[in-house]
Amino acid sequence: MSAISITAILQAKPGKEQLLYQELVKAVTPSRSEEGCIKYVLHQSIENKAVFVFYEIWKDEESINFHIETDHYKQFRRNIEGLIESRQVYRLQEVDS
Structure with a gap:
């Protein structure tokens, strides 16, 4: 399986x-x-x-799923909500x- 790119705007x-x-900016280093x-x-x-645009490349779907379940990502989503x-x-x- 090939890598998966994500563009988030x-x-x-x-x-x-x-x-x-x-x-x-806080999300970059841990990710x-x-x-x-x-x-x-x-x-x-x-x-x-x-x-703002994030351009991401992940090894596979499993890597993306791991990423969105990390504590830092969950906190990031809460912080940007408003x-x-x-x-x-x-x-x-x-x-x-």
């Missing part, structure tokens, strides 16, 4: 951009240290500072060309 509620940024994590990168939109206007998550797999 989060938009901060008006006035919550800095608070959301601080919470998102990167997980065994099945190949890549975990946080981006911020140049055009709209309220939009800060986000919208959240879109796409699970992607590479297409052979």
Whole structure:
């Protein structure tokens, strides 16, 4: 089975951009240290500072399932709950060309 990529797009509620940024940054290091994590990168939109994008690559579905059950991820989700206007998550797999 090939690696699974995830693109998660989060938009901060008006006035919550800095608070959301601080919470998102906290998620990076513990997520990167997980065994099945190949890549975990946080981006911020140049055009709209309220939009943040995580680009993640995980070894397999089992690694993703482990990630979402970690204490740090559960705490992260609780911490951002009141800060986000919208959240879109796409699970992607590479297409052979």
